[in-house]
Amino acid sequence: MKNNLNHGYDGLLIVIEGTDGSGKSTQVNLLSQYIIDRCYGCTVSEWKTSRLISGIINEAKEKNMLNTTTYSLLYAADYTDRLENEIIPALKAGFVVLMDRYIYTAYVRDSVRGHDINWVKNLYSFAPKPDLVFYLNVAPDVLIKRLIAKNGALDYFESGRDIGLSTDIYNSFEIYQKRCLDEYKKLIKEYGFIVLDGTKSQDEIHQKIKNEVEKLLNSGKIQ
Ligand code: ADP
Numbered sequence: 001m002k003n004n005l006n007h008g009y010d011g012l013l014i015v016i017e018g019t020d021g022s023g024k025s026t027q028v029n030l031l032s033q034y035i036i037d038r039c040y041g042c043t044v045s046e047w048k049t050s051r052l053i054s055g056i057i058n059e060a061k062e063k064n065m066l067n068t069t070t071y072s073l074l075y076a077a078d079y080t081d082r083l084e085n086e087i088i089p090a091l092k093a094g095f096v097v098l099m100d101r102y103i104y105t106a107y108v109r110d111s112v113r114g115h116d117i118n119w120v121k122n123l124y125s126f127a128p129k130p131d132l133v134f135y136l137n138v139a140p141d142v143l144i145k146r147l148i149a150k151n152g153a154l155d156y157f158e159s160g161r162d163i164g165l166s167t168d169i170y171n172s173f174e175i176y177q178k179r180c181l182d183e184y185k186k187l188i189k190e191y192g193f194i195v196l197d198g199t200k201s202q203d204e205i206h207q208k209i210k211n212e213v214e215k216l217l218n219s220g221k222i223q
Pocket of ligand 1: 018019020021022023024025026027146147149150198199200201202205
């Protein structure tokens with residue numbers, strides 16, 4: 001049931017995980033620049049960006065047509081399409097592949113939406129195991145401030161409004177994100193997450209990530 005398929009490709013698979021607003025894209029951008037500066041090929045794959053599936057998910061979300069199972073299965077299809085068409089080809093070509101969210105996002109969100117975690121793990125059992133997973137830990141009250149400053153509002157799904165936690169979006173966001181953080185916490189040890197305090201400065205976090213990635217680059221795992 002556990003995802004333990006070492007990928008065995010020439011490249012490296014590095015994941016940055018965390019809740020919405022935890023600083024993932026910021027760190028992915030900084031890290032990709034560092035990897036490119038080190039003269040390695042680098043590609044980024046973001047959650048829900050499959051050309052085949054993401055439009056369907058967006059449309060279904062807009063019309064509020066997703067139940068928890070179709071939600072899970074469509075996201076799994078999005079991941080699978082990116083795996084086949086972006087991630088594996090880049091790994092085979094010896095690239096460093098940076099993932100802005102990975103299967104752990106599905107573990108967390110689907111569990112919070114009521115699915116048995118083992119069902120979700122089984123759904124993604126073919127997923128290659130990453131070489132490194134960084135997890136940005138940030139409390140909901142900080143996330144709210146960041147997301148309001150960035151987007152001017154909170155997202156319906158990122159606030160768990162689809163599962164009826166509260167009619168007040170701020171309250172719903174806090175409950176939902178707290179549940180997500182609790183689910184992430186359960187995965188830390190099992191999947192060897194490197195936990196980072198996401199409230200530190202962007203540069204401080206980047207230095208920590210860079211140090212770990214540097215060790216991996218120097219380990220001879222990638223040429
Ligand atoms: P995510 O990709 O996880 O949703 P972002 O990287 O888009 O998060 O960051 C969300 C917001 O928080 C952005 O406005 C970003 O500039 C800001 N941010 C990112 N990292 C930090 C940090 N370490 N400290 C304070 N603000 C941050």
